Amino acid sequence: MTARKTQRATGSRPRPRRAGRRLRRLVTPLLLCAGLCLGTAGTAGTAQAVDSTVVTSTQSGGRTVSFTFDDGPDPTHTPNLLAVLRKHNVKATFCLWGDRVRQYPHLVRQIAADGHRLCNHTMSHQDLGGWSQWQVRQNLEQTDNVIRQAAPGARITYFRAPYGSWGQSPQVAASMGMQPLGWRMDIGDWQPPGTAELVRRITQGVTPGAVVLMHDGGGDRSQTVAAVDQTIPQLKSQGYTFDQPAVR
Numbered sequence: 610m611t612a613r614k615t616q617r618a619t620g621s622r623p624r625p626r627r628a629g630r631r632l633r634r635l636v637t638p639l640l641l642c643a644g645l646c647l648g649t650a651g652t653a654g655t656a657q658a659v660d661s662t663v664v665t666s667t668q669s670g671g672r673t674v675s676f677t678f679d680d681g682p683d684p685t686h687t688p689n690l691l692a693v694l695r696k697h698n699v700k701a702t703f704c705l706w707g708d709r710v711r712q713y714p715h716l717v718r719q720i721a722a723d724g725h726r727l728c729n730h731t732m733s734h735q736d737l738g739g740w741s742q743w744q745v746r747q748n749l750e751q752t753d754n755v756i757r758q759a760a761p762g763a764r765i766t767y768f769r770a771p772y773g774s775w776g777q778s779p780q781v782a783a784s785m786g787m788q789p790l791g792w793r794m795d796i797g798d799w800q801p802p803g804t805a806e807l808v809r810r811i812t813q814g815v816t817p818g819a820v821v822l823m824h825d826g827g828g829d830r831s832q833t834v835a836a837v838d839q840t841i842p843q844l845k846s847q848g849y850t851f852d853q854p855a856v857r
């Protein structure tokens with residue numbers, strides 16, 4: 610009531626001045642929002658925009674390594690991998706398919722609850738190479754949404770393009786607050802060559818600060834899980850510690 614009376618009382622001022630003030634009152638917040646709100650439009654509350662560089666190294670550098678796992682969650686191999694990582698007290702990064710997140714939301718909750726980092730890997734492992742920014746954004750937002758539905762409050766720190774076919778996706782992902790995440794070393798577990806061979810590749814091929822690409826989904830990943838179990842103690846004995854991929 611008081612506010613209304615005050616408004617009416619000030620309403621007796623000369624028209625031109627009142628119109629000018631009203632206009633300023635309307636325009637100022639609009640201009641402010643145009644500057645501040647555009648950068649986060651459509652990101653449903655994700656963090657601020659990051660650099661669109663595709664990172665391939667760890668946050669800290671030095672004698673550190675980042676394990677990243679693509680194409681899950683998988684109902685068999687992801688729980689086994691989580692148990693191995695828990696046993697060795699190692700945190701990793703999981704690049705998730707939206708479709709599989711929908712199928713196995715409890716696994717995404719478990720990944721997040723265990724303190725691992727989440728990475729958007731598109732809804733259905735699409736090749737984004739020729740897509741427009743608008744098309745990429747639709748897919749990435751849908752994927753983020755299903756991940757958030759599965760694990761409310763979880764932060765989606767990274768985005769990785771399927772097949773390494775980046776197209777325009779780094780700019781879109783960065784504008785949504787996700788760091789484009791590449792890799793320095795691919796262990797080639799897509800066609801499993803045997804656990805011993807995977808262990809050899811990792812222990813002999815890893816370099817300080819490397820982001821390592823592996824898979825916990827998309828096929829029989831039991832060799833990968835066994836290799837991770839054997840490799841972690843070896844890397845630790847070589848002085849390696851486990852770090853997250855860089856965020857810029």
Ligand SMILES: [Zn+2]
Nearest residue numbers: 679680771772
């Ligand atoms: Zn993939």
